[in-house]
Amino acid sequence: MTQPYRLPTGGRIARSRPLRFTFDGRSYEGYAGDTLASALLANGVHLVGRSFKYHRPRGILSAGSEEPNALMTIDRGAGRVTPNLRATQIELYDGLCAISQNRWPSLDFDLGAASQFVSRLLPAGFYYKTFMWPRAAWRRVYEPLIRRAAGLGKAPRAPDPDRYTNQFAHCDVLVIGAGPAGLEAALRAGRAGSSVILCDEQQELGGSLLNNSQAAERLLQYTNELRALPNVRLLRRTTAFGVFAQNFVALAERINDHLPASNKDMPRESLWQVRAERTVIATGAIERPLVFPGNDRPGVMLAHAGLAYVNRYGVLPGKQVVIATTNDDGYAVADALKAAGAEIATIVDLRRDETIAATHGGKRISSVDIRLPDNSLRRIACDLLLMSGGWTPSVHLFSQARGKLRFDVPLQCFVPDGTLDAIECVGGCAGAGLQPSPATQIVADGKSFVDFQNDVTSADIELAVREGFRSVEHIKRYTTSGMATDQGKTSNMNALAIAAATIDAPVGSVGTTTFRQPFTPVTFGTLAGLSRGALFEPVRTLPSHDWALAHGAVFEDTGQWKRASYFSLKGEGMRDAVMRECRTVRAAAGIFDASSLGKIEISGPDALTFLNRIYINDFSRLDIGRCRYALMLNEAGLAMDDGIVGRLAETRFHVTTTSGGIGHVLHHMEDFLQTEFTSLQVWLTDVTEQWSTFAVQGPRARDIVGELTTTIDLSPGSMSHMSLREGSVCDADARLMRVSFTGECGYEINVPSSEGARVWAALYESASRHDASAYGLEALNVLRAEKGYIIVGQETDGSTTPDDLGFGKMIGARKDDFVGKRSLSLAHLASSGRKQLVGLKPLDPQKMLEEGAQITLQSGAPTGSHAVGHVTTACWSAVLDRSIALALVENGRALIGSTLHVPMPNGDIPVEVTSPVFVDPAGARLHG
Amino acid sequence: MVEPVPSTRFTLGNNRAERVSILGIAPGRQFVFRGPREVADQCGAAFGVDLPASPCRANRQDGRAALRLGPDEWLLIALPDDAVLASLRHSLSRFAHALVDVSSSDAVFEIRGPSTALLLNAAIPLDLSPKTFPVDACTRTILAKVGVLLWRTEQECFRLQVARSFAAYVHDVLAEAAWGLPDA
Amino acid sequence: MLLIRCPYCETARPEVEFRHGGEALMERPRDPSRASDAEWIDYLYMRRNPKGPHAERWRHVHGCGRFFNCLRDTVSDRIVVTWRAGEPVPEVTDGDGA
Known part of the structure; x- marks a missing residue:
């Protein structure tokens, strides 16, 4: 018989839609509307996992997101294996494949469970105390052993093939939680015309109403009215997982993990980043387990989880039921289970001085020992033990928002203490409507x-207190209580109560x-959103990119x-x-695409004054049509950027920056313009992408450019080195500069x-006619290093x-400032004694230096010797046919001609200190 | 003038195309004007469109538009064959100002359809509801990881400009986000 | 992500549009050549690091491009108030700002 524990009627499941699924390879049947947990219980499966440390058999404790035990790995195919999902939140779909975790070789027979018999050797702080020595053993022996023995599911190794997306949203009211309090808050705001987002972590709106068979009509009215309001957005399967500064709330929406086959086009999850004028937290409360020996045995369940399985899923989680409770809610649950056909063996009311002394059973509870007020024990057979230790409001989000909490004595839990500016708690999470529950x-x-x-x-918590821990934060870290993936949703209040009792202090004072x-x-994919793969970082391409692709270019990344x-x-x-x-x-x-150079047009009557204050140079005698190499310092006197300043007109300049420098150079210039030199009338415009820039360098550069322009006289007499002309090149408006970064x-x-692309193609044609070719960054680096030009x-x-x-x-010596x-x-x-720029020639011309290598005065200098400098550029000079380098060396200019040493792993490389200019020091080629 | 990117590239090839389309369009002639308010008034008179005084606003008339980018900065947009921008320099020659041709700087997208604001909000954190970002609101902002200029030209149409080397990235981000558009 | 009110755009805008510009109200010596080494080093390097309200410069770099001043509480991250560069520090009344 399939689903032997399914009730013949009732529940919100769709009995007309049976679904097949597998758990650890065995096939089962459930219904649409089931969770994996309810479907397993319908099939009588209670043993669903092994515990973290002792490998004890564990069952399903809850029916919601607080579930600590029933963690599953869900396999949706290659790359779509997700560990540590809560069976109580996994919606059933046809073909679902679930695998239990932390067991070896199998769930039924787990060798690791032997550790529970030596558990007296595994108390709180065990790892800290035991695996101390020898130090090296930690990495090689202890950690691998512990990781294998204690653990959760395995992280998948294949790349994640799914899409993820992101949504920024603004609304008047964000309501978190669609239980009765949340639904009412959303309705009130929606009716008033506010824009509302209502989110809930479950697949259905309703919260606790879903577990109440009498409330179905009321729930339907709520949801129908909400759906009809165009100003209300309903987000199901959406967890509000974080509240940040200024009422900024992050939601994770699960879009298609509940569907049978992954729709590869749809994103798997979406991150909602919500700004609301007002946030209403209606996250309800979580029932507290009772702490008694054997309270973790499969078949021990929270009372209201039992109620949910009966009323919402039409599943009877047990036929012979013992209920242990500290409050009146236990009786209501008993009524519901009895009505569904269960036998209520007994109700243990802890307020009557009765308690649970032990539970029995192997992989499922079979009986409990009850200690009666007269201290006698009574054994009662059962297959389900429901427990209710009262309620803990879900104040997580309120507390993340820095809301204050206070301890409520009748409820024995922390509740919100007042409201925040734009955040309020309603319903169970505010402590409203909860049954008082004595300590x-x-x-x-x-x-x-x-x-x-x-x-x-x-016992672990008591031990921690005995060993001297008093702060709850320390007790938490020492015992690891509340530090698992569930963050102690069911355990924190009990842990605090035990710590407080052991210290003999009121719970409220322990904090x-x-x-x-x-x-x-939350998955990493959700947090990454759209910024994955090719979209992780923008890729910027030059105007010549397509041409370069077709002409054998090998690319490198410089910034973006x-x-x-x-x-x-030909395969060079x-x-x-x-x-x-x-x-x-x-x-x-050669021709070179330098379009990534930053460009700024600087205009205004005070442009010259501004440039004189921003660069070290004095531009006072820079004529219109001339340009100059310029160096910019930060206020600390240190080189920040360099470029060319060209004068287009009396009050207009064309200025270049390094390729990566445009952002911070503009920022620096605007900073001084807006906050220091405020009287200057100057305006800056970023024209980096307005202009494509192509360098033509070499003895035949004039011939090549000459073929492309008729409006500009290139003759040396008219356009000497460091000139600037406006005219046309290839019939395009052009700014032509005679400058050189190659010598x-x-x-x-x-x-x-x-x-740009058209002119580049024409330029290449012209260059080809003059035996010229395109060159790349590597050649540029050699050519400029041969001339001692800095980067x-x-x-x-x-x-x-x-x-x-x-x-x-x-x-500019005459400049005041x-x-x-x-x-x-x-x-x-x-x-x-400052480091100065020099050239280096290895005495062995074949020997290449490495950039970043240190330089010493003596050969064979021992480790720790003072380094007098370092290599900044090292390359093979084509024209000199030897190894050369640039370096920064203490008092370097005074050392020209002497020999220094570059210590390397294979021995010192002796180098001669030279001028940084290796080629054409007189500049004949430059001015030719 | 060559378009920065072919338009066809920017039409969504999926069933969400009805709700939103992303189209590369010709940028037209564009100049940045920077200068004091008095000169901005002169500029507006010569351009035929007042330069807006309120932050983040655009004025439009007869195929010309003036977008306020900052307290002393406006973007002037005209049709490709409009000669007015070229004549502005002459009209303003007596005044301290900056007037810079940026017609080639940016790629321009027109994003249109009922879900346009939702789509943009996948990557732009601004509140784009008509109440806070009405027709002819415009601003520089951030889309995913790049700076853009956003201008709402109609209730369901935005014009989005980005430096041309970022055009492919911006398009691809929006196309990717379109797959995940929530129900409107 | 913080919301910061740009005093030039006159709206609250997302933090990603802004760039932090260090401590506000630092006075650059009017004639640096007359500043003593100690005065100049003070201007260059010495900064307050208060716990609580802190006057900072921010720039709406991906917006209007303007530098402005901001009083931010370094404990709560609350932006108390923002104002235009060169204008006097506004009187702070509770609830001002972004």
Whole structure:
């Protein structure tokens, strides 16, 4: 017979829609509307897992998100294996495949369970006390053993194939929890015309109304009215898992895990980031277990979970029922189970001085020992023990929002103390309508579990107090009570009560531990949202990108930009390609896409004054049509960025920055304009992406560019090195600069980006006619290093002054002030002994240096010796056919000609200190 | 003028296309004007559209628009063949200001349909309800990980500009988010 | 994510649109060349690190681009009030700000 414990009628399940599912390989049947837990109980399956530390058999304790025991792995195919899901929240679908956890070799026969017989050796703090020594054994022996013995499900190894999404939302009222209090709050706000979001973690709205067969009509009225309100958004299967500063609430919506086959197009989950004018927390209350020996045996269940299985799912979780209770709710549950056909063997009312002394049974409870007021024991046979120790309001979210709590003596739990500005608690989570429940302490031999998921017993907490722990935060960490994935939803109040009783202090004075996000675990996919895979980070491409793809480019990432590292012709390797590109530039010419350079147009009557205050240079004599290399310092006097300043008109300048520098350079400039130099009339416009920039460098650069323009006179007499012209190139509006980052005669063509790809293609055609080719970043790096041209961030490191770089003469001596000037005369920047830019030539010209390598004065310097400098750039010079490097070396300029040492793992590399300019020091090629 | 990105790329190929479409459109002529309020008035007179004085507002007239980006910064948009922008420099030559052609800087998307605001809110944290972000509200903001310029041109239509090298990213983020559009 | 009211855009906007600009109300010496080393180092490096209300500079970098001032409580993260650069520190009444 299938589903032997399914009641013939009743419940909210759809009996017309039977579903097949498997649990540990065995096939079962349930109904649409079931959870995995209710379907297992309908089939009489109570043993669903093994405990964390002692591998004790465990059953289903609850019917909701507080479940500590029934954790499952759900297998939805490759990459879609999710461990540690609560069976009480997993909606049944056809073909669901569930696997139990933390057992070996099988759930029924678990070798690890032997540990419970040596459990006196595993008290609180056991790990801290035992696995101390020898130190190395921790990583190799203890940790792997413990991890195997104690654990939860296994994290999947395959990449997650699902989509996830994100939704920012704003509303007047956010209601969390769709039980009776939440439904009413949402209705009130909705009727008043407010925009409302109502979320609930369950698949159906209703909360506790779902467990009340008398309330079905009322629930239907609520939900029908809510659905009809266009200003109310209902989010089912959506857990409010965190409340953050300023009433910012995060919700995790599970979109398709409840559907049979993953719809690969739909996202699996969505993160809702909600800003509400007002938040109503209606998260209800969680029933407390009782702490008595053997309270973790399968078949021991929270009383209201039993009620939910009967009334909501039409499942009788047991036929012979004992109820243990501290409050009147236990009797109502007894009535409901009796009406459903169960035999109520007895009700143990702890208020009458009765208590549970022990439970018996192997993998399912078979009897209980009841200690009567006269201290005698009575054994009663049963297959279900329902317990109610009172109610604990779900104040998690209120507490995350920094709401204050107070201890309520009649309820024996913490309740919200007042409201917050925009957050209020209603219903059970505010303590409203809960049955008073006196404090109860059951003292008896045997394992009485407090935290089921982390296997913490009352004895562990008492031991922690005996060993001197007083703060609840310390007791929590020492015993690990409340630190499992359920964060102690069912255990925290009991743990506090036991700690308080052991310390002999009132519970209210002991306080409570911190409630942390998330309320229930959230997948990493939900948190990542859209930012996965190709969308993790924007990829920016240059105007020549498609051309480069078709011409053998090998790309490298510089920030978000994809830039050609080199162009591999006929299968060339990197070194051959780079050397060929270098030789081509020096022999004929090369073209390079430099469009990622930052560009700023600076206009206004005070533009010149502003530039003089921002850069170290003096631009007072910079004529219209001329440009200049410029260095920018921060206020501490240290190099921050460099670029070219070109004068377009009396009051208009075209300024470039490094590729990655545009953001912080603009920020820096705006900072001084807006807050220090406020009287200046200057405006900055970012034109980085307005202009595509192509460098043409080499002895034939003039011939190549000459073929593309008729409006600009390129002759050296008219357009010498460091000139700027506006005109047209390839019939596009152009700003043409004669500048060089290679030491060759060179131009940078700026054209509007919409024309970039077209102009690049024309430029390549022209270049080809002059034996020139495209070159990439690697060749550029060699060409500029041969000339000793610096790259900010490579030759500078945030502690480099202009003088360190040999730029002392660039500083406008007549300027009263510029950003960073005052700092340059501070002792630590002006004293001798600073690292200065030099060149290095290994005495063995074949020997390559490594960037970042340290430099010493002596050979064979022992470890810990003072390093006088470090290598900033190292490369093979094509034109010199030898290894060269740039370096920052203490008093480096005075050391030119001497020999230093670069210690490497395979021995010292002796190097000669040289000028940083290796090629054409007189600049004949540059001005040619 | 060559469009930054072909439009066809931006039409959603799934069944949600009816509720929202993402279309790459020609940016037109665009200039940034920066200057003091008095000069902005002169600029508006010459441009034929007043430069808005209120934050985050756009004014429109006869195919021209002026969007206020900041207290001293406006974006002027005109049709590709409109000569007015080129003549502005002459009209304003006596005044201290900045006028910079940025027609090639940005890629422009038109996002249209009943679910437009929902779709944008997958990646933009602003409140885009008509109450707080009505027609002709405009602002720079963040979409996923990049800065964008957002302008509501109709109740169910937004114009979204982004620096051209981010166009593919912005499109792909919105197309991905479209799969997860919640029920409106 | 904090909401910060931009005093130029006159609306509360999400934190991701802003960039923090360090402590506010730092005075750059009017003539740096006349500042003593000690005064200059004070301006460069010495900052308060209060527990409680802290005057900070923020920039609406992905909005109007303006720098402004902000009083933020470093304990609760509450933005008490924001005001435009160069304007006097506003009188704080409870409930102001974002």
